Amino acid sequence: MAATLTVIPGIAEPRPLKPAAAPGTGLDRKSDLRALQAADLRLAGIFYRIAKANAALCQTLVPATGLILHSRSAYLGQYEEAAAELFGFEAAIGVEGVLPGSPAAAFDIPDTSSLTHIAAANVRSATTVQQALRTIEQAGSGGSVDVSLADRGRQRTLRIPTERICAGRVEAQVSATDNAGTDGQTIQVTTELMNRLPEDDQLAAVVAHEFAHIVLDHPDRLTRAGVARGLFREFGRNRRLWRQTEIEADRLSAYLMANAGYDPRAAQRFWLGAGRRVGGGLLASGTHMNARQRAAMLAREAAAIAQIEARPIMPELLTTRDMPLD
Numbered sequence: 522m523a524a525t526l527t528v529i530p531g532i533a534e535p536r537p538l539k540p541a542a543a544p545g546t547g548l549d550r551k552s553d554l555r556a557l558q559a560a561d562l563r564l565a566g567i568f569y570r571i572a573k574a575n576a577a578l579c580q581t582l583v584p585a586t587g588l589i590l591h592s593r594s595a596y597l598g599q600y601e602e603a604a605a606e607l608f609g610f611e612a613a614i615g616v617e618g619v620l621p622g623s624p625a626a627a628f629d630i631p632d633t634s635s636l637t638h639i640a641a642a643n644v645r646s647a648t649t650v651q652q653a654l655r656t657i658e659q660a661g662s663g664g665s666v667d668v669s670l671a672d673r674g675r676q677r678t679l680r681i682p683t684e685r686i687c688a689g690r691v692e693a694q695v696s697a698t699d700n701a702g703t704d705g706q707t708i709q710v711t712t713e714l715m716n717r718l719p720e721d722d723q724l725a726a727v728v729a730h731e732f733a734h735i736v737l738d739h740p741d742r743l744t745r746a747g748v749a750r751g752l753f754r755e756f757g758r759n760r761r762l763w764r765q766t767e768i769e770a771d772r773l774s775a776y777l778m779a780n781a782g783y784d785p786r787a788a789q790r791f792w793l794g795a796g797r798r799v800g801g802g803l804l805a806s807g808t809h810m811n812a813r814q815r816a817a818m819l820a821r822e823a824a825a826i827a828q829i830e831a832r833p834i835m836p837e838l839l840t841t842r843d844m845p846l847d
């Protein structure tokens with residue numbers, strides 16, 4: 522967890538995403554951007570489903586619309602022009618897509634739409650997606666939010682209902698390495714790892730593991746426990762506490778998946794397959810169990826879950842999150 526991933530906007534093919542060997546033509550850049558858009562929406566859809574179905578398990582809920590936003594500033598350099606042609610970007614933040622089944626899906630909102638106002642606030646020059654989302658969350662706490670959109674010269678305002686889901690967000694990181702991580706608020710998954718997980722249930726296992734760290738407040742609790750994040754995490758007490766949070770995240774992930782209607786056994790398949798390579802040397806260190814141990818533990822949780830009919834399941838593990846790690 523808490524892996525630092527770098528955004529490298531250099532991808533050459535629609536599927537699978539690959540680092541560009543040479544600068545592409547204008548057409549290639551557009552297919553790169555379409556591929557990245559598909560990855561963003563796939564990841565966001567999985568996260569939204571997990572964050573909605575597990576609302577009862579979260580300490581912090583936020584009003585959500587199902588609008589997936591992106592910022593013009595995310596596409597710099599050789600992608601700037603193609604991004605403007607594809608997505609319009611008449612303002613700093615655009616609507617990258619709308620999640621099926623979400624409140625915003627009731628409206629026809631093309632991906633050429635840009636966000637000009639949220640309620641009374643002018644957000645034409647909002648600096649980040651996170652800032653725009655915070656404004657939506659503040660304005661949408663009453664059950665709906667007025668969103669003004671510019672689309673190819675047309676301006677309109679929609680009143681979009683909101684629904685309460687767990688706080689958190691996801692980002693697909695363009696990278697040729699396999700990794701996933703969270704800082705406690707944002708979950709990052711690399712495009713390389715996504716490409717190797719065509720099965721949504723396995724990608725959901727990755728998202729659920731990282732999200733479990735957020736639900737269990739691990740990043741803050743590790744910080745409060747004075748656990749080093751760097752090299753020294755592999756020694757002594759650091760190592761023991763890191764390992765404990767990894768085991769807890771694995772165990773809770775099975776419940777988060779089941780509550781959202783994903784097959785919790787997919788986590789086991791992940792660790793016996795693509796997951797064996799994730800994080801490079803990270804898995805070899807003492808902080809994570811080996812893939813076989815993880816798979817066996819997840820299989821036990823999945824078997825326990827299969828005995829329970831009611832949803833959402835509130836596992837006992839949740840009661841540990843208010844305790845200091847020691």
Ligand SMILES: [Zn+2]
Pocket residue numbers: 522730731734767770
């Ligand atoms: Zn982890």
